[in-house]
Amino acid sequence: MNSAAPKPRTDRPLLEVRDLNGWYGESHVLHGVSLDLYEGETITLVGRNGAGKTTTLRAIMGLLSRREGTIKISGRDMIKVPVHKTAHAGIGYVPEERGIFATLSVEENLMLPPKVAEGGISVEEIYHLFPNLAERRNSPGTKLSGGEQQMLALARILRTGARIILLDEPTEGLAPVIVQRIGDVLLELKKKGMTLLLVEQNFRFARKVADRFFLMEDGHMLENFPTADLDSKMARLRQVVGV
Numbered sequence: 600m601n602s603a604a605p606k607p608r609t610d611r612p613l614l615e616v617r618d619l620n621g622w623y624g625e626s627h628v629l630h631g632v633s634l635d636l637y638e639g640e641t642i643t644l645v646g647r648n649g650a651g652k653t654t655t656l657r658a659i660m661g662l663l664s665r666r667e668g669t670i671k672i673s674g675r676d677m678i679k680v681p682v683h684k685t686a687h688a689g690i691g692y693v694p695e696e697r698g699i700f701a702t703l704s705v706e707e708n709l710m711l712p713p714k715v716a717e718g719g720i721s722v723e724e725i726y727h728l729f730p731n732l733a734e735r736r737n738s739p740g741t742k743l744s745g746g747e748q749q750m751l752a753l754a755r756i757l758r759t760g761a762r763i764i765l766l767d768e769p770t771e772g773l774a775p776v777i778v779q780r781i782g783d784v785l786l787e788l789k790k791k792g793m794t795l796l797l798v799e800q801n802f803r804f805a806r807k808v809a810d811r812f813f814l815m816e817d818g819h820m821l822e823n824f825p826t827a828d829l830d831s832k833m834a835r836l837r838q839v840v841g842v
């Protein structure tokens with residue numbers, strides 16, 4: 600468990616979301632969501648199915664039909680930035696469905712997104728971090744296991760130069776040994792100073808990597824607390840999330 604004392608919050612968050620509202624068409628889904636994410640920190644959004652976790656990630660990336668509120672990266676307001684320029688602020692999104700191109704090889708999938716910011720992780724480093732991707736670099740996407748697809752989806756974003764990575768349910772449907780491997784990779788990325796925003800239902804996994812938990816319900820952010828408080832919050836989480 601990550602029980603390090605929370606660092607004093609005198610610095611500015613790398614990602615700051617204030618009073619974010621989001622819509623799918625006419626359907627108002629996010630109601631004033633706020634969160635802050637500090638450089639090098641990992642936070643996890645938790646909540647029932649339909650609470651608005653994925654929508655929060657999509658709203659941050661500008662992938663909703665309508666959003667209102669404040670989203671700042673390093674103090675720069677992103678709401679008015681065109682969607683195709685969002686990634687240039689050094690933020691990357693790994694969606695739940697992973698989006699691996701079945702007919703392309705591992706390496707082609709990896710090289711597909713352009714580099715959008717300085718300091719991306721090199722292909723050599725990526726293959727060092729994910730040795731099974733190196734072994735399978737010429738295999739087509741169709742031949743990859745779910746775990747390999749998840750690693751490739753993450754690796755592909757790391758190469759772009761993103762320093763803030765939004766990861767939607769990275770362990771969903773994966774065997775325990777692969778979940779463990781993904782946890783180790785995320786801890787490696789934390790050591791490299793990456794800033795991570797996870798959506799995750801697997802608490803045992805999340806407590807290993809997250810510094811704080813953010814609890815959502817019905818499109819609202821209820822509260823956040825450090826991972827050290829997770830045990831004392833379990834009854835509340837059972838009530839809100841149904842774990």
Ligand SMILES: Nc1ncnc2c1ncn2[C@@H]1O[C@H](COP(=O)(O)OP(=O)(O)OP(=O)(O)O)[C@@H](O)[C@H]1O
Nearest residue numbers: 623626628646647648649650651652653654655798
């Ligand atoms: N493309 C869409 N069009 C319309 N409504 C949507 C769409 N996607 C999600 N919703 C609705 O938005 C609300 C929030 O969904 P969201 O996917 O963000 O929840 P979640 O907390 O990520 O849960 P899950 O784990 O089930 O994905 C739900 O009521 C859902 O039905």
